Amino acid sequence: MSTTPGARATPTAGTNASWLPLIVVVLTQIQASFAVNALTVSMAGITTDLDTPATSVGTAITAGTFAMAAFILLGAKIGAKFGTRRVFQIAVVIHGAAMAAVGVSVSPAMLFIAQAASGAVIALIAPALTVFIAANYQGDQQAKSIGYLAAAIPAAGVLALLIAGTFASTIGWRYSFALIVALAVVNLILSFRIKIVPPAPEVEIDWVGAAFAAVAVIALSFGFSGLNAWGLVLATPSAPFEILGISPALILILAGGLLTQAFFAWTRKQKREGKPQLFNLDVLKTGAERATTLCMALMMFVGTAANFLIPLYIQIVQGRSSLATSFSIIPYTLSIFIASTVVARLYKTYSPRQIARVGFVVVAAGLTLLAFTIRMDWHQILVVVGLITLGLGQGAIVALVFNTLLTSAPKELAGDVGAWRGLVHNMSGSVGIAVASVFAVGILGSLITTQLVDNPTIPASLKSEVNLDDINFVSNDHLKDVLDRTSATPEQVDEAVVINTDARVRALRTSLIALAGLALLAIIPAGRMPGEVALDTTNAAQPPGPGRRPGKKQKARSR
Incomplete structure (x- = not known):
């Protein structure tokens, strides 16, 4: 058998199940997400203590991310074969130990190995969280639970900014990882109160x-x-x-x-x-499910790309510190959290395709507003409104598509759905950052090159002293330092600064507009999403009838 028996224990219809499993799910997601955010926020302290460049910390973060993505499909099967709760508990312990190793790291190599190990065990944890939700909740409770799981990621980001940022600037960055170890202990203890999802030894990998x-x-x-x-x-x-x-x-x-x-x-x-x-293709059997996956990928691509461009604007264009940048994007992060938790209230009134279409329009509106209002002054109200608008649309869509996939598939495939969601989120986000970076730098290079052509202030001899084949986003101070090592006159330096300032803002605006256009294009696959959210999942494990997919729920589709 290749089917993942991820959620055999179904709560009684019409009753409200205990929220304890959800508490464990949310706290564990915070444990995993907080760890990555804490590394980012603590980068300055880590580089100083370990005498290593910031790129080493970035490499460690990348190692964990790649390890999780590479093994998450395998992680779902391992959980099914040996028992979801047992595998989850082992993974939580290993993750806690890896965070302890990060906290006591004395070398970049130790940091790298510990972070790679943490990423590998998150590949076991992520599918288990979905299985716990499917096994313990149905109907409205399941929809709300998925919203809270989606909201746990931005919540972890906010907590990392506040807690890890404070620790890094006061008592030391290592205490953030001690806190994660303590949270791992709490999650391990609470997990013993979650009912066991029986293992399926017959599952072959x-x-x-x-x-x-x-x-x-x-x-x-x-x-x-x-x-x-x-x-x-x-x-x-x-x-x-x-x-x-x-x-x-x-x-x-x-x-x-x-x-x-x-x-x-x-x-x-x-x-x-x-x-x-390794992966049950029934999760993607219908056109509606494939469209839902595409919407998930597009939203993560757009959202992560925007989340890369916004700090780029604050730090490079405005010259703010990493900590100041972190606090500046809190309204955006909080809006994602709020939308993820409240979108479930719309499921009884509006169909997934309606919510998704409106959500992508809201995302496009937020990005467009940002594109036309970013200036040197970050505090202008329209920029904050644009961030909040973007976050509301993004949070609603992320929770919606996950809930739609989970309720469309049989309960037995909950682990596969969780693994697929983690893989799509991770890969789409990574691709979003990479493509946004290449696109924005390409636009920047084109704008600078155009403005340098026949520029009467900057002669060809000065251009030959600067590597114009390696144009990137740099601060004006950095540009001045580079030009100080050339024959540039003060007038020429001032002209170069003007060109750099204008080109950076225009490149970022163009990139944000391109993302807004992609969000609007996502309305097309959103129109192929299911006509309703199947809140009643009590028939998910019934034997298949004529013309039914095994375990597939029979539900009306709005046309």
Whole structure:
């Protein structure tokens, strides 16, 4: 059998189940998300204590992210085979130990290994959280639970800004990770009060499929993350290797795409032959479910890209510190949290396709407002309104698509749904950052080059002293430092600063407008989402009737 028996224990219809499992789910999601945010906020202290560049901390964060994405599909099957609660408890302990290792790290290598280990065990934790929700809640409670799970991620971000930021500037960054260890202990203790989801020893793991999935995800992750540094098509001097001058980023992306196709072809073959599958394709069997996945991917792409561009604007254009940047985006993060928790109230009145369409319009409106109002003054009210608008649309869609996928699939596939959600979130977010970076830098380079052509103030001799092939977002102070090492006169330096200031803002505005356009395009797949949210999941595990997919709920679709 390849089906994941992820949620056999169904609460009695018409009763309200205990909220304890949800508390464990939310606290564990906060534990996992807080850890990554704490690393980012604590970057200055870590680089000083470990005598390492900031890129080392970034590499550690990337290692954890890639490890989680590479093994999350396998994690769902391991949970099903050996028991979701048991695997969850082991993973929580390992994650706590990894965070303790981060807290006492004495070298970049130790930090890297600990963070990679934490990412690998999150691949076990993430599917379990979905299984716990499916096993313990139904109807309105399930919809609300999914909203709270989605809201736990931005909540962890806010807590990291407030707590980790305070610790890093007072008693020390290591105490943030001691706090995560304490939270892991709390989650472990509370988890013993969650009812056991029986293991299914008969579940066999498709190790070939697992290898395809892991290598494909790693290739895609490294490929997209290297786009800016290694080159979009042609290899840059910083590329680790090249083939006929082609960028390794492009080669890895193409290889990852081919391996992804090989994974799905292998999985379909396994299904036809009745053999074990790493991922049950019934999660994506209907057009509505595939459209929901596409909406999830597009929202994570747009949201994460915007979340990259906004700090870029605050830190580079405005010259603010990382901590000041963190506090500036709290309204955006809080709006995601609020929307994720309240969107479930709309499910009885509006269909998923209606909510998703309106949500993407709200996201596009927020991005457009930001594009036309960003100035050197961050505190203007319209910028804050734009951030809040973006967050409200993003939070509503993220919770909606997850709930729609979970209620569309049989309860037995809850682990697969959780793993798929984690994989799509991770990969779409990583791709969003990479593509936004390449696009924004490309626009910036084009604008600067255009303004330098026939510029009477800046002669060709000065241009030859500066590497115009490596244009990037830099502060005006950094630009002045570079020009001080050239023959530039004060007048020429002032002109270069004017060009840089104008080009940065215009490049960011263009990027935000492009993201707004992509959000509007997402209305098309949103129109193919289900006509209603199936709040009644009591029939999810019934034997299939004529024309029914195994375990599939029968529900009316609005036309």
